Amino acid sequence: xxxxxxxxxxxxxxxxxxxxxxxxxxxxxxxxxxxxxxxxxxxxxxxxxxxxxxxxxxxxxxxxxxxxxxxxxxxxxxxxxxxxxxxxxxxxxxxxxxxxxxxxxxxxxxxxxxxxxxxxxxxxxxxxxxxxxxxxxxxxxxxxxxxxxxxxxxxxxxxxxxxxxxxxxxxxxxxxxxxxxxxxxxxxxxxxxxxxxxxxxxxxxxxxxxxxxxxxxxxxxxxxxxxxxxxxxxxxxxxxxxxxxxxxxx
Ligand SMILES: NC(=O)c1ccc[n+]([C@@H]2O[C@H](COP(=O)([O-])OP(=O)(O)OC[C@H]3O[C@@H](n4cnc5c(N)ncnc54)[C@H](O)[C@@H]3O)[C@@H](O)[C@H]2O)c1
Numbered sequence: 156x157x158x159x160x161x162x163x164x165x166x167x168x169x170x171x172x173x174x175x176x177x178x179x180x181x182x183x184x185x186x187x188x189x190x191x192x193x194x195x196x197x198x199x200x201x202x203x204x205x206x207x208x209x210x211x212x213x214x215x216x217x218x219x220x221x222x223x224x225x226x227x228x229x230x231x232x233x234x235x236x237x238x239x240x241x242x243x244x245x246x247x248x249x250x251x252x253x254x255x256x257x258x259x260x261x262x263x264x265x266x267x268x269x270x271x272x273x274x275x276x277x278x279x280x281x282x283x284x285x286x287x288x289x290x291x292x293x294x295x296x297x298x299x300x301x302x303x304x305x306x307x308x309x310x311x312x313x314x315x316x317x318x319x320x321x322x323x324x325x326x327x328x329x330x331x332x333x334x335x336x337x338x339x340x341x342x343x344x345x346x347x348x349x350x351x352x353x354x355x356x357x358x359x360x361x362x363x364x365x366x367x368x369x370x371x372x373x374x375x376x377x378x379x380x381x382x383x384x385x386x387x388x389x390x391x392x393x394x395x396x397x398x399x400x401x402x403x404x405x
């Protein structure tokens with residue numbers, strides 16, 4: 156119960172890494188606000204947490220809108236009395252070669268994957284400061300924050316920004332006792348990669364991990380829960396690779 160008496164918001168909590176993290180954090184004792192655009196999936200995650208004996212509510216949230224993220228932060232505090240952990244994890248992918256990437260495509264991806272994280276840092280950081288909570292903000296980057304690959308330029312740009320946002324936020328929020336870290340997953344078997352699987356890229360994607368297998372969402376959730384806990388107190392400003400070696404070889 157490493158997160159006993161903690162209140163956590165998990166964005167992108169309706170699916171994949173977010174759902175696994177909501178379940179893991181709840182098992183570790185946290186009260187969880189599942190935040191997502193997807194109402195059916197978000198409610199299902201909250202129900203799964205409750206069925207496992209945990210505590211969770213769903214809050215419909217578009218992370219691409221600051222007012223919605225701030226409202227969800229407010230809801231967490233009103234409902235559970237505090238905010239200790241903010242997991243800025245919601246994200247979207249878009250495969251389109253650079254010269255076919257329209258400005259609106261770029262805007263759409265950056266708005267969710269980069270602004271969504273910035274809004275989460277801003278809303279949670281302000282609330283934790285005001286409540287004098289020594290909280291933790293965790294952001295989902297990607298190995299694509301560090302490595303180039305063709306066809307996903309807006310995703311790379313946004314994830315690289317998440318890495319630096321994490322460092323700057325850690326520096327600026329340190330005086331308030333707030334930690335800010337990121338995780339950089341390798342390729343994780345969640346709905347976001349379904350298009351690649353449908354196109355027959357399973358084996359290519361699996362080979363990018365050193366042990367030749369796609370990661371699963373629970374493996375990422377375990378690291379996120381650790382980073383949220385006091386055991387990770389010395390980790391700050393870092394983007395932690397959770398990639399089975401993906402970024403370490405070619
Ligand atoms: N799966 C991978 O291989 C992989 C690798 C590295 C990083 N990531 C990152 O992990 C995070 C989680 O992705 P996942 O793999 O669990 O995919 P997923 O598609 O299963 O989950 C993403 C969730 O984000 C939600 N979402 C999308 N746009 C939103 C918005 N505007 N507001 C609120 N919620 C929104 C979706 O509804 C969905 O529930 C993303 O940031 C993704 O970029 C995934």
